[in-house]
Amino acid sequence: xxxxxxxxxxxxxxxxxxxxxxxxxxxxxxxxxxxxxxxxxxxxxxxxxxxxxxxxxxxxxxxxxxxxxxxxxxxxxxxxxxxxxxxxxxxxxxxxxxxxxxxxxxxxxxxxxxxxxxxxxxxxxxxxxxxxxxxxxxxxxxxxxxxxxxxxxxxxxxxxxxxxxxxxxxxxxxxxxxxxxxxxxxxxxxxxxxxxxxxxxxxxxxxxxxxxxxxxxxxxxxxxxxxxxxxxxxxxxxxxxxxxxxxxxxxxxxxxxxxxxxxxxxxxxxxxxxxxxxxxxxxxxxxxxxxxxxxxxxxxxxxxxxxxxxxxxxxxxxxxxxxxxxxxxxxxxxxxxxxxxxxxxxxxxxxxxxxxxxxxxxxxxxxxxxxxxxxxxxxxxxxxxxxxxxxxxxxxxxxxxxxxxxxxxxxxxxxxxxxxxxxxxxxxxxxx
Numbered sequence: 001x002x003x004x005x006x007x008x009x010x011x012x013x014x015x016x017x018x019x020x021x022x023x024x025x026x027x028x029x030x031x032x033x034x035x036x037x038x039x040x041x042x043x044x045x046x047x048x049x050x051x052x053x054x055x056x057x058x059x060x061x062x063x064x065x066x067x068x069x070x071x072x073x074x075x076x077x078x079x080x081x082x083x084x085x086x087x088x089x090x091x092x093x094x095x096x097x098x099x100x101x102x103x104x105x106x107x108x109x110x111x112x113x114x115x116x117x118x119x120x121x122x123x124x125x126x127x128x129x130x131x132x133x134x135x136x137x138x139x140x141x142x143x144x145x146x147x148x149x150x151x152x153x154x155x156x157x158x159x160x161x162x163x164x165x166x167x168x169x170x171x172x173x174x175x176x177x178x179x180x181x182x183x184x185x186x187x188x189x190x191x192x193x194x195x196x197x198x199x200x201x202x203x204x205x206x207x208x209x210x211x212x213x214x215x216x217x218x219x220x221x222x223x224x225x226x227x228x229x230x231x232x233x234x235x236x237x238x239x240x241x242x243x244x245x246x247x248x249x250x251x252x253x254x255x256x257x258x259x260x261x262x263x264x265x266x267x268x269x270x271x272x273x274x275x276x277x278x279x280x281x282x283x284x285x286x287x288x289x290x291x292x293x294x295x296x297x298x299x300x301x302x303x304x305x306x307x308x309x310x311x312x313x314x315x316x317x318x319x320x321x322x323x324x325x326x327x328x329x330x331x332x333x334x335x336x337x338x339x340x341x342x343x344x345x346x347x348x349x350x351x352x353x354x355x356x357x358x359x360x361x362x363x364x365x366x367x368x369x370x371x372x373x374x375x376x377x378x379x380x381x382x383x384x385x386x387x388x389x390x391x392x393x394x395x396x397x398x399x400x401x402x403x404x405x406x407x408x409x410x411x412x413x414x415x416x417x418x419x420x421x422x423x424x425x426x427x428x429x430x431x432x
Contacts, residue, residue, distance in 0.1 A: 045072075048330040053078040054085055054100025056269055057287070057352065058178050058315065062385060063343055071337055073330050081267050082215045090114055098331060099318040103150040103174065104217050106318065107415040110153065110173050111162045115318045117171035119159070122332050125339040128356040133176040133314065134168055138407050147221060147239025147412035150176060150314045174316030175335050176355035178347050181310035181405040185272070185286025189300040190279060198222075198306050199229035201283050207260055211275055211284035214265035216426040218413050221311050222285045223249050225410065229308050239414035243421055250425040254432045265430060269293075276301055288351035291398070292390050303351075303398035309410035310399075316355070348372050349385045353402060375401030 052059065056079040064075040078096075080088065086105045088095065093114035101109065109115065120126045131137055136144040136151040144151075155165040155172055164173070186195050191206070201210050213219045224238040233248055235241060241249065256262065263281050266272045272290045275281040277299050286303065294301035317335050319328070337343075344354025345363035349372065354360040361369055370376035375397055382391035391397075399405045416422055 046326065047072070047074065048327060049074040049076060050097045050327070050331060050334060051076045051078075051095070052098035052100055052317075053080060053088060053096045055079065055082055055102070055315070057289070058100055058347065060346075062346065066342060067334060067337065070342075071330075071333060073334055075334070082218065093320055094322060097320050097323055097327065098334070099320065100177075100315065101174070101318060102313055102315040102413060103153055104148045104313075104413045104415045106173050106316075107148050107153045107164075108419075110156075110164070110318075113162055114321055115173070116321045116323065117156050117159055117161065117173060118175060118319060118332075118335075120170050120172055122336075123172070123175060123339070124336040125356050125359055128339065128358045129176060130353075130355060130357060132179070132406065133316075133355060138403065142407065145312065145409040145411050146235075146237050147311075147414035149412050150174075150179070150316075174318045175339070176314055176316040177338055177343070178316075178352050179312065179314035179355065179406075180288055180352050181312050181399070181409055182285070182287060183306055183310050183399070184304050185276060185284055185291045185294075186302050186304050187276060187279065187282040187300060188302050190282040195283065195304045196307055197229045198225040198308050200306075201226060202230065202256060202261060204261075206283050208263050209280070209282045210262055211264040211266055211272070211281045212262065213272075213285040214267050214430060216423045217415060217419070218311075218313070219265075219285070220246075220249065220422055220426060221411055221413055223253055225308060225311055227252060229306075238411045240416045241418065241422065243418055246416075246418060246422050246425055250429050253429045257429065257432055292351050292384070296384070296388055296390060305399040305405075305408075309408040310405065311411055311413070312406070312409040313413040314355075346385050349383075353406070357402070371395070371397055373402045375399075375404060 050073060052075055059077040059079040064077055067073055067075050082102060082105065085101055086108050089099050089101060089109040090112050099115060133150050133154055136149045153164050153173060155169045156163060157165045157169055159171055184201060212222055221238060224235060227233045227249055228235065232252060233245065235245055264275055266275060269287060269290050272284065272286055273293045275284065276294045277297055288303055291301050291303045317338065319331055323331055339356045339359060341359035341363045344356055344360030347354050348360050348364065349368065367379045371378045371382050378391055378393050378395050380393050381389045384390045
């Protein structure tokens with residue numbers, strides 16, 4: 001999964017390939033000069049604390065503990081919901097050093113100047129990042145999905161630029177870390193029939209037992225998948241609706257809500273788990289680890305592949321504009337460590353995907369990799385990162401392999417040109 005053709009030429013620093021060709025003595029001299037660093041480093045002798053905030057999916061204590069152990073860098077993590085993360089990034093830029101945010105949030109945040117672009121020549125595993133984040137394609141012949149695809153807001157033209165570049169450059173807005181293909185979660189024991197399409201969430205049989213996600217930029221994309229699946233509308237671009245398309249979509253949702261179709265509108269991971277585990281809801285917008293959390297309680301729950309494809313999202317680590325000196329060096333070291341494999345394997349084991357799959361593979365057993373990434377039946381029990389049994393031997397991952405899932409992305413979470421209008425209308429729907 002290398003991306004040689006798309007890699008910009010590093011302007012300074014040392015590439016991995018040039019290092020491999022350099023003699024050991026020369027490498028030692030370079031390392032002594034401070035031009036390059038490795039794990040572990042000097043941070044234990046020179047204590048550095050980095051304040052990181054972002055959504056709960058990846059602000060995980062185990063990652064902070066492992067970072068401290070490997071690098072000597074202390075991570076202070078704060079988890080918020082997506083909307084709060086977008087607001088904090090812009091309005092409280094001095095309150096964080098690392099922004100762990102989604103790409104649609106970066107589209108809102110980066111132009112405000114509160115974050116600094118990252119020099120890819122300092123990113124040790126840049127050539128291991130999956131191509132989705134570089135040119136928007138999983139494979140050379142893939143079609144780029146609608147919405148705010150990460151690569152469209154992943155680069156800027158120069159170190160002092162705030163406008164997004166149309167092609168890869170030396171300057172990245174976020175270093176990608178985590179992503180997934182989202183679909184509907186169902187209780188197969190309670191829905192009573194095969195679920196094959198996004199339209200199924202509107203079946204009158206599920207009246208009062210359906211739920212959708214109440215984060216406007218994400219919920220509207222679920223609604224768009226539903227509307228198209230029902231044949232109600234054909235969007236020119238689901239990720240960038242006109243005001244008329246927004247009106248049609250929201251008016252439809254309001255009517256469905258008034259008809260009693262929805263049991264709830266959730267914002268947090270835990271809410272979605274509780275709704276499903278209790279049986280109050282049998283079909284809803286869901287995240288992959290939330291499905292796993294329900295299953296870990298011994299309750300049937302499935303992340304159902306649908307014929308129209310998936311709604312995808314991706315996130316990454318960004319640097320606050322104020323970072324400089326030793327703190328900036330530590331932030332780059334932390335990001336390089338993040339891509340080096342341990343964290344990627346941890347995220348893969350939760351049902352997400354690592355942005356550097358090749359390095360993550362080295363930290364997973366053959367059976368784990370087969371189950372999570374290749375879509376193979378598990379040979380033994382599949383354990384969570386905490387060691388709990390998530391799947392029994394013989395299980396196959398919902399939706400199959402990495403390429404099957406990420407290869408069927410219909411749209412990405414999105415920020416539209418008419419974002420403010422959309423959010424206002426969405427709030428009318430929630431209040432209706």
